[in-house]
Amino acid sequence: MVTNVLSHPLFRAVIVGFLYYAGAWIGVHQAITPDGISVFWPPNAVLLTAFLTTPRKQWPLYALAALSAECLADIPAFPLWAALSFGAVNILETLIAALVIQRLAGKQFHFDSLKSALVFFVSAPAFASAIAAIMGATVYIVLGRSDSSFLAMWRLWWFGDALGLMIFTPLLVTFCHAIKYRLVTFRVTKLAELTLLWTGMILTGSNALIDASINELHFHLTPMLLLPFVVWAATRFNTAIAASTTAIIAWMATGYLVSGIHPYATTLPQFAVWQTQEYLAIVSIISIGLSALMHELRDQRQRLELATAALTYQNEQLEEKVRKRTQSLERANTELTSLNSQLKELASTDHLTGIANRRQFHEAGERELQRLKHDRGKAALIALDLDYFKSINDQYGHEAGDNVLRQMLPPVKNNIRPSDLFARVGGEEFLIFLTGVKEATAVSIAERIREQIAATDMDVPSGTIRVTASLGVVQWDQICNLRTLINRADxxxxxxxxxxxxxxxxxxxxTEDDDELAPGPV
Known part of the structure; x- marks a missing residue:
């Protein structure tokens, strides 16, 4: 029940309004110098945090709560229209910042990488605050309450809003994520280290941020002595601690400054504010940027360690399996080699006759022609087709036809060399590629083949039959490719x-022109 109440948008809107009012009160009463110059403006960080950590459909509710808190805080000192204008400017500033941040870094925004920190600093303090400062300075000029120029008012508004966002937004965003994801953990050693860090920083700050007299030896960069503590917090702790460290330094520097104390001996009060703002901006950028970078590096290291551990485990398991299955893998490799040889033979061999198929003939024939072109060799091609083969299939059946195809192989093989390429390229069509022979020799070989086929008794189910074959011979002209040579043989x-x-x-x-469109042999 309590969890449901805490997560309800109306309850959150009340919290946003309360914190916004508290931030406005701090900005007006605790972060303003005796000369009326605001060092930083915290409430916009509250609204920007609400936008960055909640769904967009709830944003109007938070904007209304912030506008109400703005009017409540401003009406005693400003007219209603001015309070509404200031609230609208602040809402527009945080809305622009939130939309740009989510567009560039994703809707689930965290200060968990250097990219996310860079997107925040560019989108919110540098861009959105600068735009809002134009409108805010205009309202002040219209009110007639400014003795400064428009440019000076624009700079004061810009620096105050920008510094408030830089100091408090990372702290509030990381705090909200810690509550949402229950990331808050305490360890005694870390708590002791944090106590030592903040104690040393406060003691150093109480001496580094005090007045510097022009008549005394002083060191203008004395506040820089706090930077080692910032680096310490960013590298040893999470972003929440780094942001808290920045907030403590800002509280110390602002507290001294509003009391008229600052380490800039020869500087006018207005310039002292600007120098303090610039100093705190540098501290914030170093703190959040370095913390985000360390977070990213720690995540990468953790992922690398997990990946390394997983890889080590997998390697151990793999080595164990390899040791156990070495012999079986060797047998499998042997079988695989045998199967590959069989597959290669099947891919290049006609399944019915056992001689080369069309694919093998074309691959081997192309290679042989390339070799012969280089060596200026001779070659001839014989195309062979059984006569009236369809009638054999029709009369005796296809199995008998297959037997006839197998029985006509010996007459061919008896008349060619083992090196000659003999292939079945169609149903009853065969090609014989002869290397190193002239046309007359090829014709003589073709005739012997034809005669032996005609003289061979072919077994069929009802007895024996005789078949004949027609042959075409072509001499290679040492120019044409294999496809052209086959066409000529056909x-x-x-x-x-x-x-x-x-x-x-x-x-x-x-005769080529007359016959090139003729149907294939039958």
Missing amino acids: IALYQAKRSGRNCTRTYLAE
């Missing part, structure tokens, strides 16, 4: 078919 083969079949014909160049 033309010669077609001439053999057209001449009555069971014969051999050679390719004639003058």
Whole structure:
């Protein structure tokens, strides 16, 4: 029940309004110099934190709460229209900052990387505050309560708002995330170290931020002695502690300054405020930037350590498996090698006849032509097609046709060399690539093949039959590629078919135009 109340948007709006009013009261009564110059303006950090840590649909409610708190804080000193104007300017400033930050760094904003810190400093203090200062200075000029120029008023508003955002937004955002994700942890050693850090810083600050007399030896950069404590907090603790350290330094410096005490001996009060603002801005940038960088480095180191541990474990497991399965892997490798050889043979071999297939013929034929081109060698190609093969399939069945294809292989193999390429490239069509032979020799080989095929008894289910073949021969001209050479052999083969079949014909160049569109051999 309590958790539901705390998480309710109305309850949160009340908290935002209360904190906004408290910040405005601090800005008016605790962070203003005797000359009326505000060192920093904290309430905008409250509203920006609410925008950065809640859904956008709740933003109007928080903006209304901030506007009400602004009017409540300003009406005793300003007219209602001016209070409403100041509230509108502050709401616009934080709205611009929140939208730009979420656009550049994502809706789930954290001070957990150097990029997120850089986006915050550029978007909120440098950009949004500078724009809002133009409108705020205009309201002051219209009120007639400023003795300074518009540019001076713009700078005062800009620096005050920017410094308030830089000091308090990281602290409030990290505090909200710590509560939301329950990240608050305490360790005795860390608590002791933090106590030592803040005690030493307060003691050093009480001497580094006091008046410096022009008649005494002094050191203008004495406040820089607090920077080692800032670096200590940023490198040893989280962003919340780093932001708290910055807030303590700002409280000390502002407390002295509003009392008329500052370490700038020859500086006018207005310039003392500006120098203090610049100093606190540097402290904030170093603190939050270094803390974000360390957070990012720690996350990367943690992820690396986890990845290394996981990798080490996996390596150990893998080594154990390797030791146990070395022998089985060796057997598997042997089997795999055998299977690869079989697959390679299947990919390059015709499954029916066991000779080379079309793919193997084209790959080997192209390689051989390239070699012959380089060596200026000779070659010839024979295209062979069984006559009336379809009738064999129709009369005796496809199994008988397959047997006939296998039985016609010996007449071919008996008349060619082992180095010659013999392949089945179609149903009953074969190609024979002969290297180092002339056309006349190729014709003679083709004729012997044809005669032996015609004289071979082919077994079929009902007995034996005789088949014939038509052959086409082409001599390679040492110029054309394999595809052209095959086309020419097909033309010669077609001439053999057209001449009555069971014969051999050679390719004639003058017949190519007439026959190039002829149907394939049958």
